[in-house]
Amino acid sequence: MKRFFFIIPYAILFGLSLQAFNFKLDHPIAEDISRLMPVKMKAIKAEDSEGAIKKVIKEAVKNGDSISIAGMQHSQGGQTLYPNGILLDMKHYDKILDLDVKEKHITVQSGATWADLQEYINPYGLALKVSQSQNIFTIGGSLSVNVHGRDIRHHALIETVESFRLLNAKGQILTVSREENSELFSSVIGGYGLFGVILDVTLQLTDDELYKIKTKSLNYDEYTSYFKRDVLQNDAVKMHLARISVAPGSYLDEMYVTDYYRANDQAQLSNYNTLNRETIVAVPKFFLGLSRYNDWGKKRFWETQETYMANIDGNLVSRNNVMRSDSAFMDYSNPSKTEVLQEYFVPIDQFTDYIDDLRKTLSHEKDFNLLNITIRYVEHNDESLMSYAKDDMFALVMLINQGTDNESKENTGRVIRNMINVTLDHNGSYYLPYYGYPTKTQLFEAYPRAEEFFQLKKKYDPDNRFMNLFYKEYHP
Missing domain, CATH: 3.30.465.10 (Uridine Diphospho-n-acetylenolpyruvylglucosamine Reductase; domain 3)
Structure with missing residues (x-):
């Protein structure tokens, strides 16, 4: 149970990973982890050598086929899928x-x-x-x-x-x-x-380093000043994570932070550098399950997280163990529901006002099942044409439980587009690897170099050999 609350946003989806490829040999159907867009492919090629991969490309060119490229299929916006195309599964090319x-x-x-x-x-x-x-x-x-x-x-x-x-x-x-x-x-x-x-x-x-964990509870309007003063300006702090409540009574108000300080006695690293694996499954699975179904469950889950955070304060952990997790306890299988991610980036100085506006936007959305928000920090970087970090940003990773039927998708899409508008109003951006709920207008506002990106796609791949549903949806 020691590490499970740190990994909820990404770990929650791993339980569905075995369903990411739903293949039938005669009519292969591929799905990403969200299961919201099953796509019939012409073929799936899982190759383990450079020569075999080159052969796939050569044959696709000869036959006029499109190629999509897949890893673990956790991108949820069609980035690994294209109808009647060749799906190149890269997981065996792993030396x-x-x-x-x-x-x-x-x-x-x-x-x-x-x-x-x-x-x-x-x-x-x-x-x-x-x-x-x-x-x-x-x-x-x-x-x-x-x-x-x-x-x-x-x-x-x-x-x-x-x-x-x-x-x-x-x-x-x-x-x-x-x-x-x-x-x-x-x-x-x-x-x-x-x-x-x-x-x-x-x-x-x-x-690899040895870190000492320090935790703290605070209100959302204290977070920016705390982060600037006690985290960003303190060279001893190497990693940081925060979470904001989605439980009634503390909704988008209460927060806790987890800071990883470089431990004074690095000689102890050898006592902590064995790569850990999660062993406790039933308890976190139970409380996370409760949070999916009602407000009472969300309250219990938040209270449990707060207790857990107090218990780990002062613990020691290696860098490699901070950056890993197992997630069997996050297994979630429901024939009529799935869980999707959203991630929004907002300049750190706008965080408080942003949360106020986000709370107003979501306050009347009774059918929008938001399970978790984790917050990280990303410094401004524009090396990538499609960079999300237009400023020094807080990244809010949101986990959402939704139905797989069309009505549920439409409702979730409406709420997400509203949240993106709030984010853009605060000079923010959003992460692209998730379901295609955003509009094309929103994408071009969030990513001002998107036009240049799409032009380079045409320059380097004029025949559109490499294709996916993301590109089909959003290119000009």
């Missing part, structure tokens, strides 16, 4: 190719997961600079959505990428970095698989 311990660089095939990397580098005293809180995702998929994590000194994943190799629609393999094919560097990372197949990646690593 660790090289580790330079001295320079702290690793080269890995794009189908490897963050868990694979952690298990490989942990014995060398090395750790990841940036990844999601959960480590089940593939490296290529994480690059394609330009993930961020809870490290407040290293922000978007693009910052940690030295180079990668890209297989394009012509069957050519290009080396891409800030110095070589730099235009592709800024468009492929955060480019949702639209420019080619990421084959392997060289990433920067850092040292």
Whole structure:
């Protein structure tokens, strides 16, 4: 139970991952993790070698087929699907190719997961600079959505990428970095698989460290000043996470924060650097389940989280263990419901006013089942053309339980578009990998370089060999 509250936004979806590919050999149907858009594919190709992947591309060109690229299928906006196309499943292309311990660089095939990397580098005293809180995702998929994590000194994943190799629609393999094919560097990372197949990646690593956990409760209108004063300006704080209540009585008001301070005695790291696995399942599963069904359950869940936070204050944990999680307890299977994510980015100085306006927007939405909001920090970065971090931002990751029927989708879409409008009114943006509820107008307002991005797609893939439903929905 020790770590389960940190990982809810991403971990909740892992329970459905075995359903992410619902394949039938004669008529393959593919679904992403949300199960909201099953798509009939022409074929699914799961390859484990560079030569086999090149062959798939060559045959697709010959036959005029579209290609979509998939990792763990946790993007929910059709980024891995296209009707009657070839789905290239990269999960078996997963070898660790090289580790330079001295320079702290690793080269890995794009189908490897963050868990694979952690298990490989942990014995060398090395750790990841940036990844999601959960480590089940593939490296290529994480690059394609330009993930961020809870490290407040290293922000978007693009910052940690030295180079990668890209297989394009012509069957050519290009080396891409800030110095070589730099235009592709800024468009492929955060480019949702639209420019080619990421084959392997060289990433920067850092040292594993021992952290001391400190927790604190506060009100939402105290958060910005607290973060600036006690977190951002304190070099000892390496990671940060916050959560704001969605329970009645404390709704979008009460918060707690979790800060990870570099421990004074790093010699103790060896006592904490064994990679942990979650073992307690029933208790967190029970309380999370309660929160799905009524306000009473949401209150109990929030109270349990507060108690848990007080109990872990002062605990020690390694960096690698902060950046990993198992999630069997998050298994959620319901034939008529699913759980989707939304993520909104708002400038840190606008957080208080933003929460006030968001609360007004959601106050009358009785059928909108918001389960959780986790908050992280992302520093301004515009290396990626489709960067979400237009300023120094707080990122609010929202977990939503909804029905899979058309009426439920329409209702959720309406509420989400309203929330995005509030976010845009506060000079914010939203994360693209989720279901296509936002309008095209909202996308172009949130991503002012989107036109340039779509033009580069036409330049580098004029035949639209690499396609997905996200591109179909939003390109001009």
